[in-house]
Amino acid sequence: MVFDSSQAKMLLEAYSSVPDFLVPYSVVLSRSEEYAEERNYLEKCLEKVSIIKKQEWISRLFSKDDRQHISVWFEIMLFGWLSKISYAEAIDKDGYPDFSLMNDDQEIMIEARAILFDEKHRNEDRFVGGLFSLLKKVKRQFMIEVHRFTVGSAFLSENFVSEVTDRLDNYPNQFFEYQDKYDNKVMLSAKYSSEFPHVVATYSPGAVAITGLPLKRPLKEKAAKYKPIRHSSTPYVIAVFLENFLLGAEEIVEAWFGRTKYIIDVNTSKIVDQKSDLSGIHFLGKEVVHKTVSGTLVFKANFNSELGRRELIG
Numbered sequence: 001m002v003f004d005s006s007q008a009k010m011l012l013e014a015y016s017s018v019p020d021f022l023v024p025y026s027v028v029l030s031r032s033e034e035y036a037e038e039r040n041y042l043e044k045c046l047e048k049v050s051i052i053k054k055q056e057w058i059s060r061l062f063s064k065d066d067r068q069h070i071s072v073w074f075e076i077m078l079f080g081w082l083s084k085i086s087y088a089e090a091i092d093k094d095g096y097p098d099f100s101l102m103n104d105d106q107e108i109m110i111e112a113r114a115i116l117f118d119e120k121h122r123n124e125d126r127f128v129g130g131l132f133s134l135l136k137k138v139k140r141q142f143m144i145e146v147h148r149f150t151v152g153s154a155f156l157s158e159n160f161v162s163e164v165t166d167r168l169d170n171y172p173n174q175f176f177e178y179q180d181k182y183d184n185k186v187m188l189s190a191k192y193s194s195e196f197p198h199v200v201a202t203y204s205p206g207a208v209a210i211t212g213l214p215l216k217r218p219l220k221e222k223a224a225k226y227k228p229i230r231h232s233s234t235p236y237v238i239a240v241f242l243e244n245f246l247l248g249a250e251e252i253v254e255a256w257f258g259r260t261k262y263i264i265d266v267n268t269s270k271i272v273d274q275k276s277d278l279s280g281i282h283f284l285g286k287e288v289v290h291k292t293v294s295g296t297l298v299f300k301a302n303f304n305s306e307l308g309r310r311e312l313i314g
Helices: 006-014 025-031 033-046 051-061 066-085 119-135 160-170 213-223 249-257
Strands: 088-090 099-103 106-115 142-150 176-179 185-192 200-203 236-242 260-265 270-276 295-304 309-313
Touching (some): 006 025, 025 033, 025 066, 033 309, 066 236, 066 295, 066 309, 119 200, 160 176, 160 185, 213 236, 213 249, 249 295
Parallel strands (some): 142 200, 236 295
Antiparallel strands (some): 088 099, 099 106, 142 185, 176 185, 295 309
């Protein structure tokens, strides 16, 4: 069994005393009871591919690099998703897309691409997870709002909990800006609440611009690959995984075709026409390019309580 292998055991041993919010995602997947059913599912998928592909996937699945881990997790989950549709093969040869799917007598080639958070965003997510975990240790009945923070060179100092506790006891109605020796900075405010036996924390990152612009480059890279296959009669499909839950199929459409412009009748305030501004990668000026991509599949991850594991939804 893959998750009982020496490779898995070495990974778990290396992080045995480190909390989940500070370990690579591969460690959380390997040791958390929450992912027990998912581990079983991944094992079954790995048994259906060639030895070469299985070894490659396992190596990346246990990677300490979160981007590598999530990317191969998507590939394995996508293989499982495709296998439910028809006969699917995970290709282990250079110069070919990731998967082949048979639809009746037609072969479809599918290339996977995970579009992930950058390292700065991932570090901030870990920091917030750790920050909330520490705030739960503050045994005071307060709602705390995290207004802003700066991630330092190491995680929050050990005295964070005691300093927040002392501040709530003595100056509960004042803003509290914490700073430690690692240059971590956290701005907090508190409000008394009798509902919980410990601090409950909230954080809102503020306004975020949602656009298809960051999706253009990865789509363009995949659209330019495997020229002999794309120019054959074989359909070529790009399967995309969006880690950012704020992004969706609308942003993929925008990346391909551009923003939609609306023409409104000022007298009636009704939309009388709409058209693309041709700013997507499908166009070069008014000329259509990337004619050889047959379609794009768009996926996100969702925890299915009935299955007891995450699944791809799209």
